[in-house]
Amino acid sequence: MGGKRKKSDGDEAEEAESSMKKSRIKEKKEQLLPSMIKNKEKRSEVHAKLKRQKKLDKRAKAKARDAAVKRALDLGEEPPEKKVPRTIENTREFDETVCRPDDEELFAGNDADEFSSILNQQQTPKILITTCRFNSTRGPAFISELVSVIPNAHYFKRGTYDLKKIVEYAKNKDFTSVIVVHTNRREPDALLIIGVPSGPTAHFKLSKLVLRKDIKNHGTPTSHKPELVLNNFTTRLGHRVGRLIQSLFPQDPEHKGRRVVTFHNQRDFIFFRHHRYIFESKEVKKVESKGKKDKDGKSENVPEHKTVARLQECGPRFTLKLITLQHGTFDTKGGEYEWVHKPEMDTSRRRFFL
Amino acid sequence: MPRTTTLECSGCPPLRALTFDALGLIKVVEARDVQRGVPQVVERWGDPESAKCVTAVSMIDRSSHPLLAVARKNNRIDVLSPINGDVQATISDAHDLNIISEENNIVGLHLFAKQNLELASRDCTLLSCTTKGNASIRSVEFADSSTGSSCIDSPKTWNVCSGGNILCSKVDGNENFALFGGKGVEINIWDLKNFTKIWNSKSPPKDSLGIFTPTWFTSATFLMKDDHRKFVAGTNSHQVRLYDISAQRRPVLSFDFRETSIKALAEDIDGYSIYVGNGSGDMASFDIRTGKMLGCFSGKCSGSIRSIVRHPDLPVVASSGLDSYLRLWDIKTRQLLSAVFLKQPVMHVLFDSNFIVNGPCKEQTQPEIMVSEEVEVSPLKRKKTSRNKEHMIDGSERKKRSKQSKDRKNSEENDGHENIASRDKKSKSASKKKNKSPIPGL
Numbered sequence: 001m002g003g004k005r006k007k008s009d010g011d012e013a014e015e016a017e018s019s020m021k022k023s024r025i026k027e028k029k030e031q032l033l034p035s036m037i038k039n040k041e042k043r044s045e046v047h048a049k050l051k052r053q054k055k056l057d058k059r060a061k062a063k064a065r066d067a068a069v070k071r072a073l074d075l076g077e078e079p080p081e082k083k084v085p086r087t088i089e090n091t092r093e094f095d096e097t098v099c100r101p102d103d104e105e106l107f108a109g110n111d112a113d114e115f116s117s118i119l120n121q122q123q124t125p126k127i128l129i130t131t132c133r134f135n136s137t138r139g140p141a142f143i144s145e146l147v148s149v150i151p152n153a154h155y156f157k158r159g160t161y162d163l164k165k166i167v168e169y170a171k172n173k174d175f176t177s178v179i180v181v182h183t184n185r186r187e188p189d190a191l192l193i194i195g196v197p198s199g200p201t202a203h204f205k206l207s208k209l210v211l212r213k214d215i216k217n218h219g220t221p222t223s224h225k226p227e228l229v230l231n232n233f234t235t236r237l238g239h240r241v242g243r244l245i246q247s248l249f250p251q252d253p254e255h256k257g258r259r260v261v262t263f264h265n266q267r268d269f270i271f272f273r274h275h276r277y278i279f280e281s282k283e284v285k286k287v288e289s290k291g292k293k294d295k296d297g298k299s300e301n302v303p304e305h306k307t308v309a310r311l312q313e314c315g316p317r318f319t320l321k322l323i324t325l326q327h328g329t330f331d332t333k334g335g336e337y338e339w340v341h342k343p344e345m346d347t348s349r350r351r352f353f354l
Numbered sequence: 355m356p357r358t359t360t361l362e363c364s365g366c367p368p369l370r371a372l373t374f375d376a377l378g379l380i381k382v383v384e385a386r387d388v389q390r391g392v393p394q395v396v397e398r399w400g401d402p403e404s405a406k407c408v409t410a411v412s413m414i415d416r417s418s419h420p421l422l423a424v425a426r427k428n429n430r431i432d433v434l435s436p437i438n439g440d441v442q443a444t445i446s447d448a449h450d451l452n453i454i455s456e457e458n459n460i461v462g463l464h465l466f467a468k469q470n471l472e473l474a475s476r477d478c479t480l481l482s483c484t485t486k487g488n489a490s491i492r493s494v495e496f497a498d499s500s501t502g503s504s505c506i507d508s509p510k511t512w513n514v515c516s517g518g519n520i521l522c523s524k525v526d527g528n529e530n531f532a533l534f535g536g537k538g539v540e541i542n543i544w545d546l547k548n549f550t551k552i553w554n555s556k557s558p559p560k561d562s563l564g565i566f567t568p569t570w571f572t573s574a575t576f577l578m579k580d581d582h583r584k585f586v587a588g589t590n591s592h593q594v595r596l597y598d599i600s601a602q603r604r605p606v607l608s609f610d611f612r613e614t615s616i617k618a619l620a621e622d623i624d625g626y627s628i629y630v631g632n633g634s635g636d637m638a639s640f641d642i643r644t645g646k647m648l649g650c651f652s653g654k655c656s657g658s659i660r661s662i663v664r665h666p667d668l669p670v671v672a673s674s675g676l677d678s679y680l681r682l683w684d685i686k687t688r689q690l691l692s693a694v695f696l697k698q699p700v701m702h703v704l705f706d707s708n709f710i711v712n713g714p715c716k717e718q719t720q721p722e723i724m725v726s727e728e729v730e731v732s733p734l735k736r737k738k739t740s741r742n743k744e745h746m747i748d749g750s751e752r753k754k755r756s757k758q759s760k761d762r763k764n765s766e767e768n769d770g771h772e773n774i775a776s777r778d779k780k781s782k783s784a785s786k787k788k789n790k791s792p793i794p795g796l
Contacts (some may be wrong), residue, residue, distance in 0.1 A: 096695045097678075105402055105697045108377055112404030236678070236697070327658065327676055334570070334590040334615045336633040336658035338676045338699070345654050 089267060093350045097236045106239075113240075114199035115247040118176055125248055127153040128175045130166060132182045139183040141211055145316045146179070149261060149274055151225050151250055153179075167329050170196050177248055181206075191320060193244060194330050200338060201326040202244055204270070210317040219276045219314035224257020225250045226274075232265040237339050238354035241270075241322060261315075268322070268354050274315030281305040322354065365390030366682045366691040367668050370709035372413075372436060373680055375698035378406025378426055380439065383680055383694050384709070393682065393694050399439035402698075410463035411702045412480070415666065420708065423480055425460035433465075433478060433494060436706055442496050458484045462523025462534070481546070483523045483534060487515035491546070512549050515539045521572055522587075527579030535571035541587055543599065555587075556603035558595075567591045573619040575628070577642065586628055586642060588616025594630055596642050609645040612636050620662040620671070622685070629671055631659030637673055639688070651683050653690035660700065666707040674700035 034050060037043040065080075072079045084090070099106055110116060117123045127150055131139055135158065147153045156166075163180065170178050175196050182190035191204040212218050228249050233242035245263050262273045284306045325339040339353070368391055371383045380399040385391035400406065407427040413436060414421045422436040433443040462483035477495040492509035514520060518538030525532045531552070535541035543553040560566045570590035577584040583599040592615055595605035614633035621628050622639075627648060631637045637651040637659055657677025664671050669685040676699045682691040 103697070105377070105379075108402030109698060112377060112402070334633070336617065336676060337614070337635065337656075338658070339656045340634045342635075342654070342656065344652055345656065 088350050089352075091350055092352060093348060095235055095352075098234050099236060099239050106236075110243070113243065114195050114197070115243045118247045119243065119251060121251050123176060125152060125176045125250060126174060127248060128166070128170045128173075128178045129153050129155045130178065130180055131158045132180065133158055133160070135181075135183050137186045138209070138211065139181060139186070139188055142188050142209060142316060143181055145212055146181070148221055148223075149226070149315050150179075150248055151223070163330050167194060167196065179248075192330070193248070195244060195247065196329070198328060199247075200240070200244060201324075201328070201330050201335075202241060202322060203324045203326070204320040205323055206318055206320055208317070208319040212315055215313055215317065217312065219312040221259055221274065221276065221314045222257050224254040224259055225252065226257065226259035226261045227253040227255065229260055229262040229264070231263065233354055235352075235354060237322075237325065238265060240338075241325065241354060245270075265354050268352050270320040270322070270354070272316070272318050272320065273313065274317075276312045276314055278310050278312070279307045280310055282308045364684075364689070364691055365392055366670060367391070368709065369393070369665060369668060369670060369682075370706040371663075371672055371680065371682075372422070372704045372706060373674060373696055373700050374408035374411050374424060374702040374704075375678070375696060375700050376407050377402035377404060377698050378408055379698065380408075380424070380434075381696055382439075383696075385692075393680075393692055395694065395696065397439065399434070408701045409459045410461055410482075411704060412463045412465040413704050413706075414465050414467040414478075415705070415707050416467065417708045420706070421465055421478055422704075423463055423465045423478075425463045425482060427459055429458070429460060429484075431460065431463065431480070431482065433480075433496075436704075443494050445492070445494060458486045458488075460484050461520055461536075462489075462532075464523075464525040464529075464532070466525075466529050481525060481532060483514060483520055485519045485521075485536075487513050487518075487520050487534070487539070489514050489523075489532075489534070489544075510549065514542060514544070518569075521570075522574045524574055524576055524585070526576045526582035528582065531582040533574055533576075533585060535574055535587060537570045537590070538568070539571070540569055541571060541574060541585075541597065543582070553599050554603070555597055555605075558604055558608065567593075570615075572616055575619045575621045577621050577628070578625040579623075586619055586621065588619045588630065590615040592616060592632065594619070594628075594640065596645075607642070607645050609640075611638065611640075611647075614658075617675070618659045618662045618673070620664050622664055623666065629662045629664065629673075631662050631673055631675070633658045635659060635675065635677065637662070637683075639685075649688045651681075651688050651690075653681065653683075653693070655679070655681060657699075661702045663703050663705055665705045672703050672705065674703040676700075 034043050034047040037046060069079045118125055129143055129146060129150075131143065143155055147155055158166075161169075167178055177196055177199070178192075178194040180192040180194070181188050182192065184190075188206055188209055191206045192201065193204070194201045212220075226249065228246060230242045230246060233239055242263070242265075249261065258277050260275045260277060262271070262275070264271045264273070282305065284304055322339075323341055324337055327336040327338050341353075345351070345353075365387070366385050368388060369385050371393070373381045373383060375381070378400050379402055381395050382397040382399075383393045384396045385393035405426070405428045408424055409427055410425040412423045420436050421442075422434045424432045424434065426432070429446065431445040432441055433445075434441055460482050462481070464481040466479040466481070477493055479491065479493040481489065481491045483489040488511060490509045490511035514534045515536070519536045520534050520539060521536035523532060523534045525546070530546055531543055532546055533541055533543045535555075540557060541555040542551050544550065545552050557566075557569050567589075571587050572590050574585055574587040576582060577586055577596075585597055587595050587597065587605075589595065592610055592612060593608050594611055594616060595608040598606045611630050612632055612634070614636075616630060617633050618631035619628060626641060626643050627639055628642050629637065629639050635655040635657050637655065639648045639651070640646065641648055651671075651673070655673070655675075655677065657675050657679075659673050659675040661675070662671060662673045664685075670691065671683045671685055672680060673683065674680045674696075678696050678699050680694040680696055680700060680703060682693070683689065684691055
């Protein structure tokens with residue numbers, strides 16, 4: 001509509017026209033959404049305008065907020081409270097299976113489960129890594145990195161053996177877990193972790209794999225035993241998966257090596273990262289100017305040199321998602337599942353299982 | 355719109371259930387409200403210990419002197435009172451030679467109720483069966499004080515199978531016959547009076563590709579209380595089979611259910627519908643006369659179902675399993691009534707049918723509310739009965755329809771080609787007719 005009128009009207013009327021249009025758009029904004037306009041050109045125009053307005057508003061808001069903080073600091077008042085954004089994680093649905101630290105049954109269950117002998121350091125973990133039948137390019141590269149990440153891991157060629165036979169072999173040779181890397185179209189896409197004498201079998205979907213050589217400024221890890229960080233495994237199921245992962249690594253890390261392996265759970269996705277850290281002493285000159293403002297008392301106490309932790313990523317980077325957790329060792333036919341993901345469980349975005 | 359998962363758990367009628375978990379704990383779950391009660395764990399008996407993992411349970415469910423027997427992983431049998439959890443007797447399997455092997459757990463346990471009537475709570479008789487097939491019947495006398503040792507009469511033992519592992523054992527309603535079956539063991543039926551094997555099943559023939567599925571029974575149940583001739587068995591190859599002793603040694607009817615092994619079976623009191631639970635947490639009810647699925651119980655059940663129990667009086671089914679939830683379902687609507695989180699993988703669940711709600715009356719003496727509730731309850735009950743009638747009518751109609759359709763099918767087959775499948779069908783239908791005959795009513 002607007003475009004048509006613009007063409008028919010003369011140049012001299014354009015200014016008035018534009019102001020008219022603005023007011024009209026404002027009316028429109030209140031009345032109708034851009035998605036209700038049928039003309040695509042018009043729709044995109046209105047939408048762009050709306051978006052720009054939103055951006056400006058946002059910027060103004062941030063500016064006002066910063067100014068408020070600054071003013072409060074200058075006056076020596078408490079800065080206004082920081083708002084916490086609402087995410088689907090902190091609005092997570094109530095889950096009764098979340099572990100509580102005062103739950104004695106949980107600890108009794110922990111003592112009784114399959115991993116307790118490893119986690120109490122009565123047994124050192126010994127890992128067998130193998131692949132699916134067909135394996136090429138990224139698969140072997142990933143495995144060689146996995147071997148360097150997990151201490152006491154041994155790679156065995158799959159050959160044509162059945163997985164059940166391999167599990168049996170691992171049992172006889174005193175392995176504590178078996179990891180199977182499944183490759184599809186020359187790209188690793190699934191990870192199977194089997195606890196060996198009797199432990200559970202976890203089937204993960206593996207995605208977003210980045211190998212070491214593709215990471216910028218990557219480091220090469222040493223052969224020290226790494227430290228392990230397990231984040232956010234809250235529910236009973238998460239706790240169990242966390243313990244399964246924990247049982248892959250030795251429980252006595254060598255802090256001298258400064259290696260950290262992280263399994264971070266967020267929204268049921270488990271992110272794997274492998275870092276090397278270093279504590280460096282840094283001059284506080286730059287920091288001081290900011291520090292003064294932050295807390296006056298502190299800046300005086302802080303010595304001239306401050307230790308800063310720096311991270312360097314090394315090793316692969318990938319994301320896991322739990323598909324099934326099976327009771328006992330690998331058995332697809334007669335196996336019992338402790339947890340299976342079923343589509344009927346996906347009724348809410350705010351429901352998480354780990 | 356954020357979608358939420360608030361299940362409309364409508365609550366359940368007053369009931370009491372006992373659950374037995376992997377750490378040997380016995381938890382009592384009670385729903386006390388007269389209407390739409392939320393079941394809660396009210397009591398916990400025993401200390402958590404992995405060696406005490408419950409492997410088999412049995413209960414005499416009666417109003418006076420009920421008894422509960424629990425077999426544990428360390429081959430001990432505790433006889434308890436299901437009312438307060440007092441241990442009345444403990445039997446450790448001393449007579450066994452195979453104790454040393456830890457594999458030889460007790461998988462079947464049955465407390466005999468019939469003989470006990472005259473002797474009241476003085477003693478009890480129980481049948482136990484281990485994985486290796488050592489069955490034994492022994493009677494236990496309780497000492498006067500619970501601390502005193504119990505006297506055990508000489509147990510009558512016999513061997514049920516020569517090889518393989520027993521996984522399921524059941525005793526029929528009249529307690530004269532027992533069935534045993536398992537991995538590599540065809541189902542045997544034993545006469546418990548003179549300890550003779552009266553029947554054993556025969557594995558089904560090879561399929562059209564010549565593939566033989568190995569014998570591996572995971573669960574079994576007798577179909578009717580007073581009939582030992584018909585029973586249902588679930589196999590590891592996700593098959594449910596109906597056997598009829600009087601008809602043939604091969605299954606009369608068999609059908610598949612989903613993709614994982616059948617782990618739990620329970621019969622309904624009506625004598626023809628059964629409840630099937632499998633290793634990936636699916637549960638459904640079937641009409642065993644036709645092999646047709648009546649419907650699934652769907653409610654976010656994610657772990658293997660280990661045990662299904664039908665409440666003797668109320669229209670409620672309980673299921674429990676490795677996801678450590680006790681779930682209570684309505685039979686008619688197949689909706690979830692409520693789920694109780696029990697913190698440990700649950701091995702077994704039992705109903706205590708003699709639970710009468712008088713707790714809340716004592717606790718909250720508010721007669722007005724009680725009266726109003728009662729008033730509300732009575733129409734509901736009426737409604738329920740009317741619903742039942744409707745269902746019955748529906749069921750019979752369906753049956754008729756299915757019959758008609760089957761007849762049509764059969765006639766078609768007769769006209770055209772005759773192959774093995776059609777013969778099978780005929781035999782099945784014949785057997786179905788047979789099945790139908792002993793069920794009066796409907």
